[in-house]
Amino acid sequence: MAAGVVTxxxxxxxVGLYWENSPGRGxxxxxxxxxxAQPGQQADFYVVRPGSKDGRVPQFGLCSSEAGQTAGMPVxxxxxxxxxxxxxxxAFRLNEGVVVIIVRDDLIVPDGDLFFAEETEARDRLIQEVxxxxxxxxxxxxxxxxxxxxxxxxxxxxxxQAEIKLQRVSIPKKVKIIIGAGSAVLLTVLGSIWYMQxxxxxxxxxxxxxxxxxxxxxxxxxxxxxxxxxEPKYERHWExxxxxxxxxxxxxxxxxxxxxxxxxxxxSGITCNGLAVSLVWRRTSGSTQPPPGTSASVDGNQVNQxxxxxxxxxxxxETLKNIDDITNRYLDQNWPGTIARAPDDPPPPPPPDYKGExxxxxxxxxxxxxxxxxxxxxxxxxxxxxxxxxxxxxxxYYTPGGGRNAWRVEGVIYENRx
Numbered sequence: 516m517a518a519g520v521v522t523x524x525x526x527x528x529x530v531g532l533y534w535e536n537s538p539g540r541g542x543x544x545x546x547x548x549x550x551x552a553q554p555g556q557q558a559d560f561y562v563v564r565p566g567s568k569d570g571r572v573p574q575f576g577l578c579s580s581e582a583g584q585t586a587g588m589p590v591x592x593x594x595x596x597x598x599x600x601x602x603x604x605x606a607f608r609l610n611e612g613v614v615v616i617i618v619r620d621d622l623i624v625p626d627g628d629l630f631f632a633e634e635t636e637a638r639d640r641l642i643q644e645v646x647x648x649x650x651x652x653x654x655x656x657x658x659x660x661x662x663x664x665x666x667x668x669x670x671x672x673x674x675x676q677a678e679i680k681l682q683r684v685s686i687p688k689k690v691k692i693i694i695g696a697g698s699a700v701l702l703t704v705l706g707s708i709w710y711m712q713x714x715x716x717x718x719x720x721x722x723x724x725x726x727x728x729x730x731x732x733x734x735x736x737x738x739x740x741x742x743x744x745x746e747p748k749y750e751r752h753w754e755x756x757x758x759x760x761x762x763x764x765x766x767x768x769x770x771x772x773x774x775x776x777x778x779x780x781x782x783s784g785i786t787c788n789g790l791a792v793s794l795v796w797r798r799t800s801g802s803t804q805p806p807p808g809t810s811a812s813v814d815g816n817q818v819n820q821x822x823x824x825x826x827x828x829x830x831x832x833e834t835l836k837n838i839d840d841i842t843n844r845y846l847d848q849n850w851p852g853t854i855a856r857a858p859d860d861p862p863p864p865p866p867p868d869y870k871g872e873x874x875x876x877x878x879x880x881x882x883x884x885x886x887x888x889x890x891x892x893x894x895x896x897x898x899x900x901x902x903x904x905x906x907x908x909x910x911x912y913y914t915p916g917g918g919r920n921a922w923r924v925e926g927v928i929y930e931n932r933x
Contacts, residue, residue, distance in 0.1 A: 519582025519630070521591065521611045524670050526677045528591035529584040530614050531630045532562065532576035534623045538856050538881065544682075547575035551684045560681040562590045564597075564623070571621045572858045576628065578681070589677035592616045592628040595669075598676055605654030606641045607669040613637035617644050625855050646914035647923055648784055747863050747875035753835075753905045753929045757827035760893070760901045762789035762908045763924075767892040769824050779803030780818075785913035792822040835880055835905045838930045850899055851919075852886040857927055880905075882927045888920040896924065905929035 519531045535550060537543040543563050551558035558577035566573040576593065578584050595605070595616060602619045615637050617627030631637035638659055645653060645661065657666040766787035773785070773794065779801045785794045796806055798816045805811055809818035845854050859881060865873040882905075889895055892911075900906045908926040915921075 519578060519584050520588070521609045521614060521630070523591065523609065523673060524675060526589055526675075528594070528677075529578060529588045529681055530591050530628060531582055532578045532590060532592065532628045534574055534576045534625050534628060535855055536622060536858060537573040537575055538859060543573040543575055547577065548684050550575070551577050559684055560584055560586060561684055562593055562679060562681050564593050564679065567621070574622060576623070584681055586681055586683040588681050590679050590681060592623050593679040594676040595673055596621070596623055597679065598672060598674055599652070601651045602649055603652040603654070604641060604644045604650055606637050606656065606659070607654070608634070608656050609669075615640050619649065625853050643914070643917070643920070646784060646917065647912050648786065745866055745869065749860060749863060749878040752860070753907055754831055754833055755829050756907045757789060758830045759903065759906050759908050760897060761827045763893045763896055763911075765789055765824050765827060766792065766911055769822055770892070772822050774806065777803075777806055780806065782915065784915065787911045788909060789824065789827060791824055794820050796820060833904045835929055835931045836903070838881070838933055841883070841928055841930050844903070848899060850885070851888045854883050854885045857882045857884040877932070879932050880929050881932050882929045884925070884927050887924040889922045889924070890919045892922060894922065900926075903928065
């Protein structure tokens with residue numbers, strides 16, 4: 516069976532889709548079709564995860580028929596994310612292979628819908644994501660011995676959910692031929708009727724023009740006295756944030772304050788957001804004292820440590836790049852990471868003295884989220900984003916033994932709207 520289709524219970528599910536967050540709530544399907552037609556993508560099917568009342572943005576996934584998926588087939592990652600909200604990762608062993616699904620903040624990450632024929636590769640990918648932290652739940656086979664993982668069967672988690680299904684991006688050629696032939700016959704019939712109705716339409720036209728004129732007059736009357744919508748003042752978030760390299764170098768300086776090793780304790784990971792360096796120490800042996808300035812868990816086998824960093828200055832005025840400039844830079848430099856469209860900033864509240872409907876135009880900029888993987892700090896980060904206007908580093912995660920992907924840098928890039 517193709518790697519893009521797996522069997523769970525009595526359903527066949529599509530797997531291995533590429534996911535993106537949708538910038539618009541009202542036209543998610545259209546945005547998905549436009550993305551599917553982009554050069555290098557050429558997807559045959561798409562699926563939509565609507566937004567939620569809790570603020571989750573809509574998502575869409577794309578895939579091609581080469582992997583065996585068909586229209587109307589339910590999508591495993593979307594159905595499972597509907598059943599399990601929050602941030603989690605799961606690896607599920609099936610007859611066809613192993614499926615790995617990654618969900619953060621109730622959103623399937625762009626490369627979080629994966630199929631592996633080799634179990635070793637699937638386990639390595641799961642362990643890498645667990646090392647990034649921030650997960651509420653982990654699901655994995657019991658034989659993998661993943662700390663804190665739940666081995667509950669996939670069928671129980673899925674609960675026979677199969678409502679989110681693939682849709683075809685375009686109509687197949689055979690269907691187009693049938694529709695075209697039917698349309699030709701219909702046009703012939705309509706043509707004969709049209710002549711008979713033409714005289715009646717001429718008589719009705721004058722009446723319709725009179726009605727339209729009356730409607731325009733009523734609209735002008737109802738519009739009198741309305742306030743003019745003032746220009747919204749969107750916050751330029753990137754100008755209030757510190758410079759990218761200031762954050763990276765501050766985190767690097769903070770690492771020098773961490774002990775290289777403590778007897779009886781080992782560090783399981785480090786996080787830095789420019790304000791503080793945070794890490795978790797786990798007891799490995801003996802009854803040694805925990806590191807100073809830490810808070811211990813109830814059983815005393817784990818402690819959390821936070822090292823505050825010096826305050827950084829805001830970067831000030833900065834002119835944004837255009838969307839195409841950012842895309843070309845990403846492609847030319849072959850970033851070791853991902854980049855995806857992020858939701859627009861919400862509009863600011865109306866002025867205190869404004870009354871009436873508040874529906875201002877969107878901000879003149881958009882933003883994309885990004886990740887970058889480097890072996891050390893600063894590594895290649897100065898060349899990738901060090902001088903990039905509008906870039907903000909939000910978090911940096913270190914995974915011991917991560918090799919070339921030891922540091923994972925996450926942030927957003929503000930860009931001029933087209």
